[in-house]
Amino acid sequence: MGQAEADQAAGAPAGPLSAELLHRMHGYWRAANYLSVGQIYLRANPLLERRLTRADIKPRLLGHWGTTPGLNLLYVHLNRLIVEQDVDMIAVIGPGHGGPGLVAQTYLEGSYTERYPAIERSRGGMERLFRQFSWPGGIPSHVAPETPGSIHEGGELGYALAHAYGAAFDNPDLVVACVIGDGEAETGALAASWHSNKFLNPASDGAVLPILHLNGFKIANPTVLARIPEDELASLMRGYGYEPFFVSGDDPMIVHQHLAATLDTVMHRIRAIQHHARSGTEPSVRPIWPMIVLRTPKGWTGPKIVDGKPVEGTWRAHQVPIADFEDSEHLVQLETWLRSYRPEELFDGNGKFLAEFASLAPTGHRRMGSNPHANGGELMLPLTLPDFRAHAVAVATPGCVKAAATATLGGYLRDVMALNLATANFRLFGPDETASNRLQAVYDVTGKTWMAETRPDDTDLSTDGRVMEVLSEHLCQGWLEGYLLTGRHGLFSCYEAFVHIVDSMVNQHAKWLKTTRSIPWRRPIASLNYLLTSHVWRQDHNGSSHQDPGFLDHVANKTADVARIYLPPDANCLLSVADHCLRSRGYINVIVAGKQPERQWLGIDAAVRHCTIGAGIWEWASDDGDPEVVLACAGDVPTLETLAAAMLLRDYVPDIRIRVVNVVDLMVLQPQKAHPHGLDDRAFDAMFTTDRPVIFAFHGFPSLIHRLAYARAGHHNFHVRGYKGEGTTTTPFDMVVMNDLDRYRLALDAIERVPRLKDRVPAETARYWAMMERHKLYVAEEGDDLPEVRDWQWAR
Numbered sequence: 001m002g003q004a005e006a007d008q009a010a011g012a013p014a015g016p017l018s019a020e021l022l023h024r025m026h027g028y029w030r031a032a033n034y035l036s037v038g039q040i041y042l043r044a045n046p047l048l049e050r051r052l053t054r055a056d057i058k059p060r061l062l063g064h065w066g067t068t069p070g071l072n073l074l075y076v077h078l079n080r081l082i083v084e085q086d087v088d089m090i091a092v093i094g095p096g097h098g099g100p101g102l103v104a105q106t107y108l109e110g111s112y113t114e115r116y117p118a119i120e121r122s123r124g125g126m127e128r129l130f131r132q133f134s135w136p137g138g139i140p141s142h143v144a145p146e147t148p149g150s151i152h153e154g155g156e157l158g159y160a161l162a163h164a165y166g167a168a169f170d171n172p173d174l175v176v177a178c179v180i181g182d183g184e185a186e187t188g189a190l191a192a193s194w195h196s197n198k199f200l201n202p203a204s205d206g207a208v209l210p211i212l213h214l215n216g217f218k219i220a221n222p223t224v225l226a227r228i229p230e231d232e233l234a235s236l237m238r239g240y241g242y243e244p245f246f247v248s249g250d251d252p253m254i255v256h257q258h259l260a261a262t263l264d265t266v267m268h269r270i271r272a273i274q275h276h277a278r279s280g281t282e283p284s285v286r287p288i289w290p291m292i293v294l295r296t297p298k299g300w301t302g303p304k305i306v307d308g309k310p311v312e313g314t315w316r317a318h319q320v321p322i323a324d325f326e327d328s329e330h331l332v333q334l335e336t337w338l339r340s341y342r343p344e345e346l347f348d349g350n351g352k353f354l355a356e357f358a359s360l361a362p363t364g365h366r367r368m369g370s371n372p373h374a375n376g377g378e379l380m381l382p383l384t385l386p387d388f389r390a391h392a393v394a395v396a397t398p399g400c401v402k403a404a405a406t407a408t409l410g411g412y413l414r415d416v417m418a419l420n421l422a423t424a425n426f427r428l429f430g431p432d433e434t435a436s437n438r439l440q441a442v443y444d445v446t447g448k449t450w451m452a453e454t455r456p457d458d459t460d461l462s463t464d465g466r467v468m469e470v471l472s473e474h475l476c477q478g479w480l481e482g483y484l485l486t487g488r489h490g491l492f493s494c495y496e497a498f499v500h501i502v503d504s505m506v507n508q509h510a511k512w513l514k515t516t517r518s519i520p521w522r523r524p525i526a527s528l529n530y531l532l533t534s535h536v537w538r539q540d541h542n543g544s545s546h547q548d549p550g551f552l553d554h555v556a557n558k559t560a561d562v563a564r565i566y567l568p569p570d571a572n573c574l575l576s577v578a579d580h581c582l583r584s585r586g587y588i589n590v591i592v593a594g595k596q597p598e599r600q601w602l603g604i605d606a607a608v609r610h611c612t613i614g615a616g617i618w619e620w621a622s623d624d625g626d627p628e629v630v631l632a633c634a635g636d637v638p639t640l641e642t643l644a645a646a647m648l649l650r651d652y653v654p655d656i657r658i659r660v661v662n663v664v665d666l667m668v669l670q671p672q673k674a675h676p677h678g679l680d681d682r683a684f685d686a687m688f689t690t691d692r693p694v695i696f697a698f699h700g701f702p703s704l705i706h707r708l709a710y711a712r713a714g715h716h717n718f719h720v721r722g723y724k725g726e727g728t729t730t731t732p733f734d735m736v737v738m739n740d741l742d743r744y745r746l747a748l749d750a751i752e753r754v755p756r757l758k759d760r761v762p763a764e765t766a767r768y769w770a771m772m773e774r775h776k777l778y779v780a781e782e783g784d785d786l787p788e789v790r791d792w793q794w795a796r
Contacts, residue, residue: 015257032072034341035104039133046126052335062134064097066318069300071101095181096143096154109361111369123351149369151485158187165196166482170424174206182223189474194240202277210291215298217315248295266290284463286451376487377523386415388575392604399794402597408571410441429476430493473501496532497548510558524585537637547727549700560675565666569639572607614665627659634663635699645746669708690714693753698722733785
């Protein structure tokens with residue numbers, strides 16, 4: 001220990017850290033900070049064995065310094081907690097742009113080298129560690145899938161706390177330390193996430209320790225929570241249901257002692273809460289969980305002034321404090337900064353971290369970079385799934401019976417839930433819509449998780465329920481992602497129009513899945529499964545605000561390795577698709593299905609065959625031989641309108657030859673070279689033909705079909721009808737009329753495109769407009785659809 005440091009340690013207030021331990025922890029922090037700065041700046045000379053030159057500096061300086069020293073401080077102190085109290089802990093880092101700190105920490109503890117043997121703990125390994133950071137072919141500047149111990153992508157702010165709680169559900173021995181940046185705390189998603197404590201059961205779940213890290217600034221502005229009085233901030237946290245503990249300062253020795261004492265206190269609180277809840281002597285009640293507010297300077301230990309302007313403790317420390325090395329004075333300043341950490345006291349001549357400090361780290365799976373909960377595929381147990389055929393709707397002939405597809409699925413999900421209660425391996429997530437979406441059968445075996453106040457007229461609430469309902473799509477998505485990333489399974493049910501709220505979260509999860517496919521040590525996790533219902537074509541009663549199928553376009557933009565979209569036309573196809581999706585790994589599966597009673601088309605065996613291929617000719621609805629027109633459809637309502645159009649065409653033109661093609665798996669439309677589910681060209685051409693008109697009725701925006709099928713030989717024959725953005729409060733059939741997806745429009749489309757029927761087009765057009773006038777008048781006067789539409793039945 002240097003004399004100055006010894007004097008500091010001796011003068012520090014009393015605390016849980018002995019002078020020796022304080023010295024060692026401070027040295028560990030210095031090492032992590034040194035490695036963090038080195039990653040941002042250096043391409044060579046990692047141990048400063050000679051004077052720094054311009055050639056040692058990277059040509060492009062990328063990264064974020066400002067939050068990094070605070071993250072390094074927390075990691076060192078969480079390590080002490082893990083070692084001294086044998087805590088099973090992972091860290092979720094909200095300010096993930098502090099990536100150099102997490103890379104440095106996992107390198108110091110050895111996890112990084114185990115995952116990447118070329119980055120050994122030596123001079124050469126350190127140089128490779130530095131050079132790869134924000135370097136072509138290297139690693140991102142943010143906490144990313146490449147970072148051992150991470151389950152949270154650092155590219156976007158707002159979701160850390162939701163991910164942390166998702167990881168803690170059904171993980172009774174796990175403590176999730178979640179660092180929330182004060183910039184991130186300003187986002188809506190994070191603001192709602194504080195309420196997750198109303199859903200965490202201390203008897204059966206793990207614990208989340210939120211650590212609000214206030215360093216005062218975002219990229220170029222102050223942060224809200226750093227500029228309000230401490231008593232106001234404390235009241236805010238208490239209002240959310242937490243017991244806040246404050247740690248602040250810029251004297252490292254004082255902060256070390258204060259933070260160590262605070263962590264001991266909050267860990268004692270957590271253990272007491274869990275012990276009380278698990279004693280079984282009293283019913284579970286919602287506890288007041290502890291949280292920490294840590295206030296340290298932005299860019300702590302970095303340069304205080306650059307070019308005459310303050311840096312440490314200001315927004316200028318956010319990214320790269322010293323950037324222009326054409327100025328030789330900047331080179332001197334960087335070297336002075338690096339040498340201030342005294343690397344010669346921390347690493348030996350070969351670049352190995354000295355045992356005096358390295359021995360502070362946990363070992364084995366207790367290292368946060370090696371904890372299997374942060375690589376959930378290592379822990380994942382497959383779901384025990386029931387035989388979905390047992391829930392099938394009996395269909396003697398197509399269209400002979402009506403059923404609500406999602407209600408049928410609800411019975412299947414009830415059995416999934418029941419079979420996996422013992423392993424606590426499956427949860428259903430949704431924004432207050434489980435019953436609305438007809439999935440309420442799950443309540444036969446489990447309730448809705450709820451730890452807040454209950455009243456006598458509440459229904460289906462339970463402290464140990466496995467249905468997660470909260471009116472925040474952000475929370476549902478974040479919880480589910482955290483749950484999946486730590487090795488479990490789930491399903492997110494949502495109104496179709498409002499799933500757009502999580503568009504950006506889907507982007508990040510898709511990128512995570514894509515990246516992990518190329519990381520050998522990342523084990524596959526369960527797929528992110530969406531059930532979108534209350535969809536556009538049956539939201540006539542709620543009006544335009546509830547009508548938008550555009551999430552399909554959003555997901556279709558994702559890489560073919562990840563994106564899957566299913567549009568089952570009936571209940572039995574929905575059962576087959578859902579079972580497949582729950583068994584799958586590493587995908588984003590989107591299933592769109594209606595909740596209203598509709599005609600059922602396929603028996604269960606036919607449904608399984610149809611869904612296995614992903615698309616097929618419905619022979620029972622088609623004419624023998626070479627068709628004159630192909631009527632294609634994807635989606636339950638488009639399928640209904642297509643079959644009705646086929647009946648109309650046969651009535652109008654008795655000798656017309658029609659082929660009906662139904663598409664369940666939307667990705668079959670792409671060529672195989674573009675998507676692994678794509679039909680090969682021969683199968684696609686045999687189904688759709690290459691020279692006959694194809695009238696395609698689609699659930700979503702028509703452009704998506706054109707985009708998926710544009711490379712097919714017969715694509716120029718495709719005429720797609722779908723949602724055009726037209727909608728209001730009206731009747732179900734008027735919705736399809738407003739968007740030109742109705743049976744009468746589809747029939748006219750076919751007649752207009754069959755060459756031999758050219759002479760009939762004027763008369764059929766007049767018939768169409770007469771029908772539309774009749775429809776509009778009836779709807780306006782009666783408030784319902786025409787009887788022949790409302791009571792239509794399939795017949796051949």
